[in-house]
Amino acid sequence: MDNAEMIAQLRAIAARVDALSDRARQLAAENRSLRVQQEQLSSDRAQLVAKNEQARSRVEAMIARLKSLEQHT
Template sequence: MSAHLESLLTLGDRVDRLLDLCRTLQEENRSLRHSQEQLSLERAQLIARNEQARARVEAMIVRLKSLEHNHA
């Protein structure tokens, strides 16, 4: 086999490995984007629940202060 043919085969192997790596990275990227979307959704839900809890606590504080003033 000539050196030129060996070089082409080696180059072809390297291109194949690069294509495999690109496919792997694309799949990993897709998976990471999906995870990021899920985490963003979960974060938004947690923020909303935190706001609801804070509003309930503030309402309880107002009611307690009102009761305190009525009994004073």
């Protein structure tokens, strides 16, 4: 193998390393974005669960009041 072939191989390897490095940066950025999105979705879900529980409590209270009114009539 002569120097020209070695230089060509080294350049090819360097190009692959650069491409892999770029891809790793892209994946890291995507991972960060997905983590932020996941945190937001978890927060949204927690808020929805709390609202659902509040609504359930209100409905149960209304049912109890209706039953109470029904018994008094």
